[in-house]
Amino acid sequence: xxxxxxxxxxxxxxxxxxxxxxxxxxxxxxxxxxxxxxxxxxxxxxxxxxxxxxxxxxxxxxxxxxxxxxxxxxxxxxxxxxxxxxxxxxxxxxxxxxxxxxxxxxxxxxxxxxx
Amino acid sequence: xxxxxxxxxxxxxxxxxxxxxxxxxxxxxxxxxxxxxxxxxxxxxxxxxxxxxxxxxxxxxxxxxxxxxxxxxxxxxxxxxxxxxxxxxxxxxxxxxxxxxxxxxxxxxxxxxxxx
Numbered sequence: 001x002x003x004x005x006x007x008x009x010x011x012x013x014x015x016x017x018x019x020x021x022x023x024x025x026x027x028x029x030x031x032x033x034x035x036x037x038x039x040x041x042x043x044x045x046x047x048x049x050x051x052x053x054x055x056x057x058x059x060x061x062x063x064x065x066x067x068x069x070x071x072x073x074x075x076x077x078x079x080x081x082x083x084x085x086x087x088x089x090x091x092x093x094x095x096x097x098x099x100x101x102x103x104x105x106x107x108x109x110x111x112x113x114x115x
Numbered sequence: 116x117x118x119x120x121x122x123x124x125x126x127x128x129x130x131x132x133x134x135x136x137x138x139x140x141x142x143x144x145x146x147x148x149x150x151x152x153x154x155x156x157x158x159x160x161x162x163x164x165x166x167x168x169x170x171x172x173x174x175x176x177x178x179x180x181x182x183x184x185x186x187x188x189x190x191x192x193x194x195x196x197x198x199x200x201x202x203x204x205x206x207x208x209x210x211x212x213x214x215x216x217x218x219x220x221x222x223x224x225x226x227x228x229x230x231x
Contacts, residue, residue: 004157044224045158045205045207047219050219091157101148101209101220102148102160102163103148103150103220105150105157105158105159107155107156108157
């Protein structure tokens with residue numbers, strides 16, 4: 001079974017600084033997707049960024065980027081120029097590619113932005 | 116605009132009662148999912164469906180059931196609510212076909228259930 005581990009229950013960063021959230025996963029598959037979801041206090045789950053395992057290039061979305069290390073099974077999220085609106089729970093998630101869309105989530109990292 | 120809604124948003128019930136949480140999506144998505152969120156566990160899959168009349172158990176399905184009679188709805192039923200089922204419940208849907216959003220799940224706003 002696939003597992004996703006987020007070893008940082010809480011992180012904090014000064015506004016405008018850069019922070020990196022860690023995620024590791026375990027799978028025997030070679031073709032899969034990885035995701036970062038943001039959950040603000042409103043509880044709404046918002047997709048931040050996704051990475052396809054067969055793509056070597058790291059995904060980026062504006063201030064959000066990932067460092068995908070397939071061999072190490074590591075998938076970290078970097079938030080640049082942190083803003084107050086980035087404060088939220090962040091969940092890393094895994095999904096096998098072929099015909100199976102179930103998501104396996106990590107336990108989450110609570111990110112606090114210090115003004 | 117297409118959306119996914121859940122009702123009620125908050126529910127308090129007593130141990131032993133039957134409870135049904137509604138999930139309705141207007142995306143015309145084939146796939147629908149139910150997750151529960153608990154502190155220290157993230158989101159865990161309860162049940163899921165890949166189409167009408169199709170239902171499957173997830174990793175924490177004991178005490179829960181679902182049925183899929185149409186594309187838009189996947190209600191989650193707790194047959195006899197237990198205090199261990201106090202949680203926040205999320206419904207999600209995804210297209211299931213290849214395309215730009217093929218691999219994205221869209222989540223509802225969640226239902227907070229308290230079992231006393």
